[in-house]
Amino acid sequence: MTAKPSVLITGASTGIGAGYADRFARRGHDLVLVARNAARMEALAERLRSETGVTVDIMTADLADPTERAVVETRLRDDAQIEILINNAGTTLAGTFLDQSTDDVERLVTLNTTALVRLAHAIAPRLAQSGKGAIVNIGSVVGLAPEFGMAVYGATKAFALYLSQALNLQLGPQGVYVQAVLPATTRTEIWDHAGVDVDTLSGVMEVNDLVDAALAGFDRREAVTIPPLHEVGKWDAYDAARQAMLPGISQSQPAARYIADA
Ligand SMILES: NC(=O)c1ccc[n+]([C@@H]2O[C@H](COP(=O)([O-])OP(=O)(O)OC[C@H]3O[C@@H](n4cnc5c(N)ncnc54)[C@H](OP(=O)(O)O)[C@@H]3O)[C@@H](O)[C@H]2O)c1
Numbered sequence: 001m002t003a004k005p006s007v008l009i010t011g012a013s014t015g016i017g018a019g020y021a022d023r024f025a026r027r028g029h030d031l032v033l034v035a036r037n038a039a040r041m042e043a044l045a046e047r048l049r050s051e052t053g054v055t056v057d058i059m060t061a062d063l064a065d066p067t068e069r070a071v072v073e074t075r076l077r078d079d080a081q082i083e084i085l086i087n088n089a090g091t092t093l094a095g096t097f098l099d100q101s102t103d104d105v106e107r108l109v110t111l112n113t114t115a116l117v118r119l120a121h122a123i124a125p126r127l128a129q130s131g132k133g134a135i136v137n138i139g140s141v142v143g144l145a146p147e148f149g150m151a152v153y154g155a156t157k158a159f160a161l162y163l164s165q166a167l168n169l170q171l172g173p174q175g176v177y178v179q180a181v182l183p184a185t186t187r188t189e190i191w192d193h194a195g196v197d198v199d200t201l202s203g204v205m206e207v208n209d210l211v212d213a214a215l216a217g218f219d220r221r222e223a224v225t226i227p228p229l230h231e232v233g234k235w236d237a238y239d240a241a242r243q244a245m246l247p248g249i250s251q252s253q254p255a256a257r258y259i260a261d262a
Contacts, residue, residue, distance in 0.1 A: 005133070006055075006081040008032040010063060010072075010119065011089030013040040015188030016138065019211035020086050021048060021056075030055040032082060034072055035089065036062050063089050063115035064107050073122035083133035085123050087116045087160075090138060092153045094195030105152050112156035117163060124171060131175035136218065137164045141184045141226065144238075150194075157182075161224070168223045177221055181214045184228040203228070 007024045011017035013035035021031055025048040033041045038060040045056035059075065061068040076082060090112045093100050120135050127133035142148050143157030164180035171178055185191075186205045191198040198204055210227050217225030229235055 004029045005083030006030040006032060006079070007084040007086060008034065008072075008076060008082050008123075009086040009088060010034045010115070012086075013037040013044070015190065016183065016186060016207055016210060017086065017088040018044055019207040020088060020214075022208075023211050023215055024084075024086075025052040025054045025056070028052070028054065029084070030057075030081065032057045032059060032075065032079075034059045034061055034063070036060060063119075064111040069115055069118065073118055076119060076122040077126060080126070080130075082123065083127065083130075084136070085119060085134070086136045086138070087119055088136075088138045089115065090156070090190075092150065092190055092194045094193070096149065097151045100152065108152055109156055112153070113159045116160060120163070120167065124167070124176065127176045128171055128174040133175075134177040134179065134218070135164075135167065135171075136179045136181060136214075137161075139164070139180050139182045141182050141228065143182065165223060179214075179218055179222060180224045181217070182224065182226045182229075183210050183214075186210045 004027070007029045009017050009020050009024070009031065012021050012033035014037075017035070021033055021044060025031060031048070031054060033045060033056060035041055038058060041058045041060070045058055048054060048056050059072055061072050063069050063072065076085065091108060093104055093108055116137060120137070123133070123135065127135070137160045139160035140154070140157035142150050142154040143161050146154060148154060161180045161182065164178050168178035184205065185198070185201050185203055186207060187198055188207060191201075205228060213227035214225050217227075224235065226235060
């Protein structure tokens, strides 16, 4: 029997990342867990080792820190056992754009976008070379909705969606699957960081339901998986409208509405 590939999961100390760790361990994959809180990852690793028998490695790293992140990038470049990257680590900020400090905004963008793309870039050449493997980027429905009032967080999640769709098109023909997962409100600690009591919100999904649905999309090789969206036709119509715009989008002359009346 061929050994199953290892899975590197960022943000695996709690929340959605810990949910992915549990599910991939139960599927028989060895794991590499990445986050800052070593004690939490060690407790999770201990449980998963004893319950499933898989090997679980821990890498303690602040992915917003270039030096610490570089160690994870090197592991992704060099460790041929790792064929699946779950790019899940991410955070948010409380308040509106005007409330947030410039430094906090930069840290958020660094973790949610720079780390995401650097880790994808570290593993992608090796996966493309071997013609197999997967990169999963955790976006958010907020990335579709400027109306939700989470400007910078939503922009980082729009980045995750776009990057995933573009990489799926570029790497798919070389055998590498790229999935964007767009959760809506899910019961995790991220809401504490947002300064919101999750129990005051409606439509809250539990982590295991979210991860199981995301993995159903993964198994089907969906490019974009939106677990809370019941009417998939709405996504299909949205994407079809975007694509319908493309053939006429490059023109040498400005549109008539921008040309002053003679
Ligand atoms: N929960 C939701 O409602 C929701 C909805 C849509 C999308 N998402 C997305 O889902 C992903 C997971 O979020 P979650 O809800 O599970 O949040 P969470 O419970 O706050 O967990 C975030 C994880 O990321 C890690 N992390 C945070 N900052 C890090 C850093 N600088 N370096 C390394 N790891 C770091 C945390 O571990 P340490 O603190 O130990 O580093 C933790 O393991 C995020 O990308 C989030 O944007 C969540």
